[in-house]
Amino acid sequence: MKKTEALFKRLGENNNLSAFQKSMDVSVQLMQNAFFDIKKKEGTEEGKREVKEAFEFQIAYLVANYNRFFSLL
Numbered sequence: 001m002k003k004t005e006a007l008f009k010r011l012g013e014n015n016n017l018s019a020f021q022k023s024m025d026v027s028v029q030l031m032q033n034a035f036f037d038i039k040k041k042e043g044t045e046e047g048k049r050e051v052k053e054a055f056e057f058q059i060a061y062l063v064a065n066y067n068r069f070f071s072l073l
Helices: 002-011 016-041 045-071
Strands: none
Touching: 002 016, 016 045
């Protein structure tokens, strides 16, 4: 978090970086809530694997775009 705070000091706190950081906090909270909901409803190992794959796809999408954007800096 210290590195992010240092960027806020350099770039200002009311910008896209700040909004992105806040959206990540919300995304992690929603992911946790979704896991709790799924845990109540999904009992089979196959179902759990499917859920994990779906979440991994979303995370891979984020990482792929991260790599693409930072290759352009």
